[in-house]
Amino acid sequence: MGNESDDEVLTLSADTFTALSQFYQEQDEREKMWSGEKVDVSEEVKEDWQLSQFWYSKQSAEAMAQMALNAIKEGGKIACVSAPTLYRAIKSINKDAIATVFEFDKRFAMYGEDFIFYDYKSPLSVPKVCREGFDLVFADPPFLSEECLTKTAVTMKYISKEPKKLVLCS
Numbered sequence: 001m002g003n004e005s006d007d008e009v010l011t012l013s014a015d016t017f018t019a020l021s022q023f024y025q026e027q028d029e030r031e032k033m034w035s036g037e038k039v040d041v042s043e044e045v046k047e048d049w050q051l052s053q054f055w056y057s058k059q060s061a062e063a064m065a066q067m068a069l070n071a072i073k074e075g076g077k078i079a080c081v082s083a084p085t086l087y088r089a090i091k092s093i094n095k096d097a098i099a100t101v102f103e104f105d106k107r108f109a110m111y112g113e114d115f116i117f118y119d120y121k122s123p124l125s126v127p128k129v130c131r132e133g134f135d136l137v138f139a140d141p142p143f144l145s146e147e148c149l150t151k152t153a154v155t156m157k158y159i160s161k162e163p164k165k166l167v168l169c170s
Helices: 014-033 058-070 084-093 106-114 146-159
Strands: 077-081 098-103 115-117 136-139 166-168
Touching (some): 058 084, 058 136, 077 146, 084 098, 098 106, 106 115, 136 146, 146 166
Parallel strands (some): 077 098, 077 136, 098 115
16 A cells, blocks of 8 residues: 555755756766876865865965975975875976875875875885885874874885985874
8 A cells, every 4th residue: 555655756956956966967077087097186186074184275285395395306206195285286386296195095096106095004005116215205194193193104114215304294
């Protein structure tokens, strides 16, 4: 036996339908952008507070990027550990700079070979080729807990060359 309310057709208001359509369109665009092909760093990725992501202001990112670039010799390599905003600023200043972003958020796979998946809970689970491979290691851990800071420091030490140039931002 059917209930009359079961036979009702549900409809969305025009505003709700428009918002839902826009959401799906943006989602499709993001999926295309993050298909794994390297993209232009000018593509903005929104903060995800669930991942404890808080981007630097443009002015701060550019200042830190310039300091990082000034700290290395030409051809030097910069690791941006949990710092995708810094990576983006470095590449915006100098598209030929050698920088790698170590990040948990797989949306940054859009940076192609410049992206390495990184989970601070497994500090040495990075490709072996990264060991002692970076002239400057800049890290901005997602959490200020002792565990996160300690494990991030292990990664920083593991991937940095001698003499170690390490920057920890919080």
